[in-house]
Amino acid sequence: MAKLTLDDLRKMRGDKQKAMEMRDNSNKDVQVIVGMGTCGIAAGAKETFTTLIDTLTEKGITNVLIRQTGCMGLCHSEPTVEVVVPGMPAVIYGHVDAATAKDIVEKHIVGHQLIDSKICDRPSIDIIKNG
Amino acid sequence: MAYQSYVLICGGTACFSGGGDKIVEAFHNELKAQNLDTTVQVVTTGCLGFCEQGPIVKILPQGTFYVQVKPEDVKEIVAEHLVKGRVVQRLCYDPEQAKKLVAEANIPFYQKQYRIVLRNCGVIDPEKIEDYIARDGYKAIEKVLFEMTPEQVVEEMLKSGLRGRGGAGFPTGMKWKFAQQQPKGQKYMVCNADEGDPGAYMDRSTLEGDPHSILEAMIIAGYAIGASKGFIYIRAEYPLAIHRLQVAIKQASELGLLGKDILGSGFDFEIELRFGAGAFVCGEETALLQSIEGNRGMPKPRPPFPAVKGLWGRPTVINNVETLANIPVIINKGADWFNKIGTATTKGTKVFALTGKVNNSGLIEVPMGTTLREIIFDIGGGIRGGHQFKAAQTGGPSGGIIPPQFLDTPIDYESLAKIGSIMGSGGLIVMDETDCVVDIAKFYLDFTVDESCGKCAPCRIGGRKLLNYLKKISDGRGTEQDIADMKAICDAMNKASLCGLGQTASNPVRSTLQYFMDEYMEHIKEKKCRSGKCSKLVQYTIDAAKCKGCTMCARKCPAGAITGSVKQPHAINPAKCVKCGACEATCKFGAISHG
Numbered sequence: 001m002a003k004l005t006l007d008d009l010r011k012m013r014g015d016k017q018k019a020m021e022m023r024d025n026s027n028k029d030v031q032v033i034v035g036m037g038t039c040g041i042a043a044g045a046k047e048t049f050t051t052l053i054d055t056l057t058e059k060g061i062t063n064v065l066i067r068q069t070g071c072m073g074l075c076h077s078e079p080t081v082e083v084v085v086p087g088m089p090a091v092i093y094g095h096v097d098a099a100t101a102k103d104i105v106e107k108h109i110v111g112h113q114l115i116d117s118k119i120c121d122r123p124s125i126d127i128i129k130n131g
Numbered sequence: 132m133a134y135q136s137y138v139l140i141c142g143g144t145a146c147f148s149g150g151g152d153k154i155v156e157a158f159h160n161e162l163k164a165q166n167l168d169t170t171v172q173v174v175t176t177g178c179l180g181f182c183e184q185g186p187i188v189k190i191l192p193q194g195t196f197y198v199q200v201k202p203e204d205v206k207e208i209v210a211e212h213l214v215k216g217r218v219v220q221r222l223c224y225d226p227e228q229a230k231k232l233v234a235e236a237n238i239p240f241y242q243k244q245y246r247i248v249l250r251n252c253g254v255i256d257p258e259k260i261e262d263y264i265a266r267d268g269y270k271a272i273e274k275v276l277f278e279m280t281p282e283q284v285v286e287e288m289l290k291s292g293l294r295g296r297g298g299a300g301f302p303t304g305m306k307w308k309f310a311q312q313q314p315k316g317q318k319y320m321v322c323n324a325d326e327g328d329p330g331a332y333m334d335r336s337t338l339e340g341d342p343h344s345i346l347e348a349m350i351i352a353g354y355a356i357g358a359s360k361g362f363i364y365i366r367a368e369y370p371l372a373i374h375r376l377q378v379a380i381k382q383a384s385e386l387g388l389l390g391k392d393i394l395g396s397g398f399d400f401e402i403e404l405r406f407g408a409g410a411f412v413c414g415e416e417t418a419l420l421q422s423i424e425g426n427r428g429m430p431k432p433r434p435p436f437p438a439v440k441g442l443w444g445r446p447t448v449i450n451n452v453e454t455l456a457n458i459p460v461i462i463n464k465g466a467d468w469f470n471k472i473g474t475a476t477t478k479g480t481k482v483f484a485l486t487g488k489v490n491n492s493g494l495i496e497v498p499m500g501t502t503l504r505e506i507i508f509d510i511g512g513g514i515r516g517g518h519q520f521k522a523a524q525t526g527g528p529s530g531g532i533i534p535p536q537f538l539d540t541p542i543d544y545e546s547l548a549k550i551g552s553i554m555g556s557g558g559l560i561v562m563d564e565t566d567c568v569v570d571i572a573k574f575y576l577d578f579t580v581d582e583s584c585g586k587c588a589p590c591r592i593g594g595r596k597l598l599n600y601l602k603k604i605s606d607g608r609g610t611e612q613d614i615a616d617m618k619a620i621c622d623a624m625n626k627a628s629l630c631g632l633g634q635t636a637s638n639p640v641r642s643t644l645q646y647f648m649d650e651y652m653e654h655i656k657e658k659k660c661r662s663g664k665c666s667k668l669v670q671y672t673i674d675a676a677k678c679k680g681c682t683m684c685a686r687k688c689p690a691g692a693i694t695g696s697v698k699q700p701h702a703i704n705p706a707k708c709v710k711c712g713a714c715e716a717t718c719k720f721g722a723i724s725h726g
Contacts, residue, residue: 016262
C-alpha cells in the first residue's frame with residue numbers, strides 16, 4: 001500500500017466513517033461481532049467463531065459480516081457475541097457455545113427472534129461515556 | 132415471522148428476587164390477551180446492571196428503560212407502550228433524575244463506567260487499521276505533527292495532570308519534560324507492557340483490543356521528547372497481544388504512519404517489539420531497560436533516572452500501556468477536558484481487572500474517585516454465593532489488603548496510599564470470609580520471594596524471612612515476638628530495598644497486620660484459622676456418639692495420636708496429631724470431622 005499523506009489519512013477516515021454509519025460492508029447488512037480477547041478465546045470463542053462461519057456457509061447466507069473484536073469487559077459471560085441485524089435491536093449474547101452460535105444464525109439472523117436467556121446485552125453502551 | 136418489538140426483562144439475581152419471574156409471566160399473559168404474542172417477543176436477559184433500580188424492563192427497538200416495575204404495571208406497559216406507542220412516563224428511567232441520584236450519592240451503575248482507555252476495546256476489529264482510523268484514530272498525530280511543537284505537546288501533558296498508570300503515579304508530562312530537556316541526539320521511547328501482577332490483565336486486554344492506540348501514543352511521545360525509536364517490552368506469555376501488535380505495526384508501516392517522514396511531516400519514528408521472559412522484576416523500569424539491552428533484568432539505583440540516562444546510556448521515557456492509551460484522547464479533546472475528570476490529585480480514569488469472589492468479574496474503567504463499594508457492589512454485582520465481603524486487594528503483590536471500613540474511600544493514588552495499599556497497575560481481587568489473611572499474605576510473599584532478583588539484601592533476605600514467619604504462623608508455631616520481628620522487617624525492606632519490588636513487597640504483610648491483627652492472634656494464641664485455609668491448624672475430633680470403637684483410625688494413624696479400647700469411643704491427642712486426615716478418610720461411621 002502506498003504511504004499516506006495527511007489528506008489521504010483524512011479522506012480514509014471520512015470514507016470509513018461513512019461506511020460504518022451506513023453499515024454498508026459490500027452488501028453485507030448483518031454484522032456479527034465476536035469478542036476474541038484472550039478471555040474470550042480461553043472460554044471457547046474460536047469454536048464459536050468457526051461454528052458461526054460453518055453454519056452460515058451451510059445455509060448459504062451471504063449477507064453477514066463476521067468481525068472479531070477485543071475484550072468487551074464482560075469476562076464473566078465469555079464468549080460474547082454481538083449481533084446487529086437491520087430492524088432489530090443490537091444485542092450482545094453471553095456464554096455463546098457452539099449450540100448457541102448455531103441458534104444465533106438460525107433463530108436470530110434467519111428467524112429474526114432473539115434467543116431467550118442468552119442475552120447479556122451491554123448494560124450501559126448507550127449511556128457509558130466514551131472518551 | 133419476525134417480531135416488531137422486544138421486551139427484555141432483567142434476569143439477574145437481584146431483579147429476579149425482586150419479582151422478575153412474575154413480570155415475565157404477566158407479560159406473556161397480557162400479550163396473549165391482546166393478541167400481540169406474535170409481534171412482541173419476551174426475553175429474559177442477563178443482568179442489565181441496574182440492580183438498584185430493579186426489576187428492570189427494557190423495550191426494544193426504542194430502548195426505553197422502565198425501572199422498579201411491578202407485575203401490576205405490566206398491563207399498563209402493554210396497553211400504552213406496545214399497543215399505542217406511548218411511553219409510560221411514571222415508570223421511566225429519566226436521565227435528569229439519574230443526575231440527581233448521582234448528586235445524592237445514590238449513583239446508578241451506568242453512570243459509573245467512563246471509557247477513555249477502553250474506548251475501542253470490544254468495539255473495533257483490532258486487526259483492521261481502518262476501524263481504528265474511523266474512530267478518530269491517528270487524528271492526534273495529525274494535530275501533534277503539524278500544529279504543535281514538542282514543547283507544546285509536553286505542556287499539554289503537564290496540564291492534563293495525567294499520571295503513570297503503572298503504579299507509582301509519576302506525572303507523565305514531567306517524565307517527558309526531563310527527557311525533552313536533554314541535549315539532542317538518540318533518545319528512546321519505551322512502552323512497558325510487562326504486566327505481571329497476579330490477577331491483572333488490563334494491559335493485555337488493551338493491547339489485544341486496541342493496539343493502534345498504543346502505537347499512536349508512542350509516536351506522539353517520540354515527537355515530544357525527540358526520540359526516533361520506540362520499543363514495546365511485552366511478556367512472551369501474551370501471544371495474542373504480541374500477534375496483534377505485530378499486525379498493527381505492519382499495517383501502520385505500510386501506510387507510512389510509522390517509519391520515515393510520517394505523513395510528510397519530516398518526523399521519523401519506528402517501533403520494535405522486545406519480548407520479556409516473564410520475570411516480575413522486569414516491570415521495574417531500570418530492570419526493564421537492562422532486559423531490552425540483553426542483560427539480566429536487575430534494577431539499578433536511581434538517579435540517574437532513565438529520562439537522563441536510560442537505554443544504552445541515552446535519555447529514555449518509559450510509559451505503561453494504560454498511560455499511553457490515554458494520550459491520543461488527551462491530544463484530541465484537550466488537557467482541560469481531561470483534567471476535569473477524576474479527583475483533585477488524580478485525573479482521568481482507571482481500568483481495573485475485577486476478579487475474585489465477585490459476581491461479575493470483568494474489565495471495567497471508572498473515573499478516579501469512584502469508591503470500592505461502587506466497583507465491587509454496583510459494577511461487580513456483589514459477592515458471589517451470598518458470602519460476606521472481607522477485603523479487597525489492590526496493586527497485586529506490591530499492594531495492600533483493604534478491609535470493609537474503607538469501602539467508601541474514593542480511589543486515587545493518595546487515598547490508597549493513606550490506607551496502606553497502592554493503586555498499582557489495576558488488579559482488584561475481592562475476598563470473602565472463606566479467605567484467610569495469613570494465607571493471602573503468604574501467597575503474595577511466596578510470589579515476591581520467587582520473583583526477587585536477589586541483587587539487594589533487604590529484599591532477598593527480608594522477603595524470605597517474612598515468608599518463613601508467615602509459614603510458621605500458618606502452621607501454628609507462631610509467637611507474639613514473631614509479629615514484632617515481622618513489623619521490623621517490613622520497615623527495613625520498605626526503607627532499604629533498591630527498587631519498587633522490594634520496597635513494596637511487604638505491603639500485603641503490613642496491611643494485614645494493621646487491619647487483621649485479631650486473625651493473626653487467633654493463629655498464634657488459639658492455634659485456630661477461622662476460614663480453615665491453614666491446613667495445619669485444622670483440629671480433628673472424634674464424635675463419641677458415633678464412634679463404634681472399631682480401632683481402624685488408631686491403626687491408620689501414623690503418629691500414634693489416637694487412643695482407645697475396642698468397642699469404646701476413641702480420642703485424638705491434638706499434641707501428637709499431624710493433621711494428615713488419614714483417620715477421617717478411613718472412618719466408616721463418619722465419626723471423625725475437622726474444623
